[in-house]
Amino acid sequence: MPIKLIAMDIDDTLLNNKMKITFRNRLAIKRAAKKGIHIALASGRPTGSMIEIAKQLGIEKTGYIISFNGASILELSTGKNLYQSAVNKELAHELIDLSKEHDVYIHTYLDNHIITEKRNKYTEIESEITGLSIREVSSLKDMVTQSVVKLLMLENPDRLKIVESQLKSRIGDRLSMYISKPFFLEFMGAGTDKGNSLSILADILNIKQNEVMAIGDSYNDQAMIEWAGVGVAMDNANADIKKIADHITGHHNKSGVAEAINKFCFAK
Missing domain, CATH: 3.40.50.1000 (HAD superfamily/HAD-like)
Incomplete structure (x- = not known):
């Protein structure tokens, strides 16, 4: 064909x-x-x-x-x-909590900005790739007041593979989760x-x-x-x-x- x-x-x-x-x-x-x-x-x-x-x-x-x-x-x-x-607000907030529990960075997107609580080299790479500016905020939860398209956890590849393994049972089938670049662990809506x-x-x-x-x-x-x-x-x-x-x-x-x-x- x-x-x-x-x-x-x-x-x-x-x-x-x-x-x-x-x-x-x-x-x-x-x-x-x-x-x-x-x-x-x-x-x-x-x-x-x-x-x-x-x-x-x-x-x-x-x-x-x-x-x-x-x-x-x-x-x-x-x-x-x-x-x-999209990822609903409740699940987004859960991911934010999990990122702190596992001591990894996390960011999402809002109004054509990358939103994060702490600027880091991995979020800067995302900014370079996408051309989106980084907006540092005191509370990511306060910014995420509704569903978001995607969230990323970020860390060095070895650490992120461990986090991915640990989160699989916690996340289950409630979200889609996979590594894109070695330092990006991405979360989207289920399926x-x-x-x-x-x-x-x-x-x-x-x-x-x-x-x-x-x-x-x-x-x-x-x-x-x-x-x-x-x-x-x-x-x-x-x-x-x-x-x-x-x-x-x-x-x-x-x-x-x-x-x-x-x-x-x-x-x-």
Whole structure:
């Protein structure tokens, strides 16, 4: 079956280590879009920080944005939110308490700012990636007065893996929880992941599962790589993601996204 929808992660997938889109990636994506293939950017990033990347690819009037690791789907042609999930206030407050119990940083998003009680190097990395400014507050609970799209716990990777293991039984199935970057442990509404949102988008577009390709590198990409008819892992992906992928493409510094698009959408 021909590919009709391509979903791709941004960081360490579409972007190289200089945070740039290579010429080959840009050309392949534009070529696919011209052919009528739907393009979706799928990232843990907030929606606003993904729109500029859509503009660079020339899909700002035709593409889709799956942001916050699947918590939101935006149709760029209309500006319409096709899907939205959230973490309710009570669960958000519980996560804030748990972050203090486990002595890790935590932040969330409000009015296009990253909100945290204590500025730290990991939140600063998130600010650099997303372009959102950091707002330091005395009480995160006082700021979270309603549902939020996502919260992140942050610490060094070894420590965060321990915290993730300890929280699995506490959180259960009440929230979606997984590591994106090694120092980001992310929490979204129950059942929220890129795979679920990609499935929703495919249904809206009347596209079959085997007509979808998903490209990514990390644990937050696993669900969409497993769900898609063609699941592609980057050469720089971690070993667990490579194991579940149908195909391994090139490194993110060597235009691996273009390599996958050319192989599955244009190979004769």
